[in-house]
Amino acid sequence: MVSLSWNNESLYIAYNSVDSKIIGSNQKKDSKIFSTDDLVEIFIDADGNGQDYIELGVNAFSTNYDMLLKCISSNCGGWKTSMIYDIEGLETASKITAEGFTTEIKIPFSSLEKIQNGNFKKPIAGTKWKGNAFRIDYGNTTEYLALQPYKSLKFGFHQPQEFAVFEFVE
Numbered sequence: 001m002v003s004l005s006w007n008n009e010s011l012y013i014a015y016n017s018v019d020s021k022i023i024g025s026n027q028k029k030d031s032k033i034f035s036t037d038d039l040v041e042i043f044i045d046a047d048g049n050g051q052d053y054i055e056l057g058v059n060a061f062s063t064n065y066d067m068l069l070k071c072i073s074s075n076c077g078g079w080k081t082s083m084i085y086d087i088e089g090l091e092t093a094s095k096i097t098a099e100g101f102t103t104e105i106k107i108p109f110s111s112l113e114k115i116q117n118g119n120f121k122k123p124i125a126g127t128k129w130k131g132n133a134f135r136i137d138y139g140n141t142t143e144y145l146a147l148q149p150y151k152s153l154k155f156g157f158h159q160p161q162e163f164a165v166f167e168f169v170e
Contacts (some may be wrong), residue, residue, distance in 0.1 A: 002040070002133040002147060006123065006168055010089075015040040015135070019060070019100035023138040026061040027079050030083045033059045034136065041134040043069075043163065046112065047119035048130040050160035054115070054135065056087070060101035064092045069158065070102045079158060088113045123168040130163035 001016045017040060033039055036160055037059040045053035051071045058064045068085040089108040094101050112120035121131070133147040146157070148149030148164035 002042075002135075004133075004166065008122075009108060009110070011044075011109065013042055013103075013105040013107070013133070015103040017060070017100045017103070017135055017137075019137060019139065021099060021139040022060045022096060022106060024059045024061055024063075025105075027059075027063045029063070030065045030067075032077075033057060033063055033065060035060075036138070037063070038137050038139070039135075041107070041136070041157070042131060042132075043157070043160075044112075044129060044131040044166075045160050045163055046129045046162075048128070048163070048165075049119075052115065052118045053131070053160060054085075054087070054112070054118075055081075056090075056105065056107070058092045058094055058103050058105060060094050060096055062092055062094045063129075064090070066090060067137075068118075081165075084110070088114075098120075125168055125170045127168045129166045129168075130160065131166050132157070132163045144146070 003014045005012045012022040041057040056066045066087045068082045070080045088111040091106040094103040109122045135145040137143040150162045
């Protein structure tokens, strides 16, 4: 389960992940935990053009990564990724529970506005962004969950043309 909220300064995301066998460990920031650890992710494409967006992931041990993705092919099946990018003021925390783990994320809007060609602007009521939220579970079998499931898995999770619409409401 995932919930999103916001105020004038930040976007807040909270996940509750049911998991009977948590895979992963505490690692250094920007480790490639997306291929090894149970985690939650959010992709955000503020202008919805599918050309530049961010990916942020957090595992059950609070390790996180943030990266920029830029389309480099005509149908956006090819991506240039950069883990050099850091969301300034990003806060993440996970807590292991009897049922799995919970994760809380705070993303300051001011840090997103600095992304070149991302067209991120501080939202107001009625602003719409595109994005998706994910959960990867590497337990006994690997399970991928998405807030908005895709019609095709041709490019894995990287299908910005099929992202959900996030509308900022009061």
